[in-house]
Amino acid sequence: xxxxxxxxPKVELHAHLNGSLNxxxxxxLAENVYGQQSDEFASMCERFxxxxxxxxxxxxxxxxxxxxELTSTRKGLERATELTIRDFAKDNVMYLELRTTxxxxxxxxxxxxxxxxxxxxxxATTEHAITVKLLPSINRGEPLEVAEETVALAIELGQxxxxxxAGIDFSGDPNQGKFSDFAPVLEKARQHGLKLAIHCAEIDNxxxxxxxxxxxxxxxxxxxxxxxxGFAHMKEQNIPIECCLSSNVKTGTVSSFGSHHLKQxxxxxxxxxxxxxxxxxxxxxxxxxxxxxxxxxxxxxxxCIDLTMEAVQHxxxxxxxxxxMKMRLYAFTRRQ
Ligand code: IMP
Ligand code: ZN
Numbered sequence: 293x294x295x296x297x298x299x300x301p302k303v304e305l306h307a308h309l310n311g312s313l314n315x316x317x318x319x320x321l322a323e324n325v326y327g328q329q330s331d332e333f334a335s336m337c338e339r340f341x342x343x344x345x346x347x348x349x350x351x352x353x354x355x356x357x358x359x360x361e362l363t364s365t366r367k368g369l370e371r372a373t374e375l376t377i378r379d380f381a382k383d384n385v386m387y388l389e390l391r392t393t394x395x396x397x398x399x400x401x402x403x404x405x406x407x408x409x410x411x412x413x414x415x416a417t418t419e420h421a422i423t424v425k426l427l428p429s430i431n432r433g434e435p436l437e438v439a440e441e442t443v444a445l446a447i448e449l450g451q452x453x454x455x456x457x458a459g460i461d462f463s464g465d466p467n468q469g470k471f472s473d474f475a476p477v478l479e480k481a482r483q484h485g486l487k488l489a490i491h492c493a494e495i496d497n498x499x500x501x502x503x504x505x506x507x508x509x510x511x512x513x514x515x516x517x518x519x520x521x522g523f524a525h526m527k528e529q530n531i532p533i534e535c536c537l538s539s540n541v542k543t544g545t546v547s548s549f550g551s552h553h554l555k556q557x558x559x560x561x562x563x564x565x566x567x568x569x570x571x572x573x574x575x576x577x578x579x580x581x582x583x584x585x586x587x588x589x590x591x592x593x594x595x596c597i598d599l600t601m602e603a604v605q606h607x608x609x610x611x612x613x614x615x616x617m618k619m620r621l622y623a624f625t626r627r628q
Contacts, residue, residue: 311570
């Protein structure tokens with residue numbers, strides 16, 4: 293089963309760039325770009341992926357700062373994007389939607405940040421058998437003006453490269469910021485044809501969950517606290533829930549793999565996709581998430597193929613790209 297899942301051509305729909313660099317690639321990036329090789333740096337890297345028992349979302353958010361320093365230069369960001377795409381391709385991910393929050397600092401404006409990532413995606417996709425789309429992220433912990441700039445850039449750059457920029461991600465620490473403040477700028481993105489992938493119900497906040505469901509979205513990140521009525525709503529609206537098992541258990545929003553809501557989604561026959569969220573931070577791969585899901589819930593090979601087919605359907609790919617992915621999946625299943 294493990295070999296089968298590693299070989300399966302997979303679709304990753306929920307991956308944050310700065311959370312997806314695995315530990316070896318972080319070391320490679322630090323060495324390539326900054327010439328760092330010290331023992332001290334290696335032990336910092338180990339701390340990056342080590343989650344103590346009882347860790348929470350807050351511990352997770354502190355870990356991002358470590359990679360953000362490495363990607364704060366053009367060269368670092370470019371290499372990080374290339375390495376991340378390479379690692380997903382190595383795991384037989386045939387289609388990847390990568391999210392990232394444009395950041396401005398002394399080295400780059402937010403526009404430059406996005407341009408560097410876009411150029412790196414174009415380069416990496418000529419080297420690896422993978423299709424990549426970009427979803428600029430709004431960090432709900434940052435001021436509204438930043439979100440407005442991000443959406444304006446996504447619209448402008450998306451008009452130039454419509455096959456690359458597919459949508460907007462709404463993420464960040466769910467304890468910060470108010471969704472209602474960001475709803476108008478998200479609506480503007482939607483009016484301009486950008487799809488919305490929204491982190492929703494990651495924590496138990498019933499009034500915000502209601503607002504988000506009324507607002508609508510193309511895909512829902514986590515959906516942990518939606519409850520049965522929320523799952524029924526998602527099913528009715530055909531909105532898939534992006535399930536990230538290791539992420540939810542390691543950050544403590546779900547107490548164990550066995551109690552993950554993926555099980556309820558299967559029972560309710562509601563739309564769902566399996567994703568990694570931050571495979572570097574959570575020390576996982578998409579194949580390993582499939583192994584976890586199949587071991588925990590007894591999924592068969594055919595159910596894993598169906599899950600991948602659901603991900604193809606709910607991706608922001610064009611009809612032609614979806615057809616290509618389905619053909620690759622059929623070819624793989626015929627060889628089994
Ligand atoms: P970046 O946007 O490429 O820098 O990826 C890391 C960022 O993604 C974090 O700083 C958060 O804003 C966001 N992020 C990553 N994982 C999560 C999550 O589980 N919930 C909410 N936001 C997240
Ligand atoms: Zn996420």
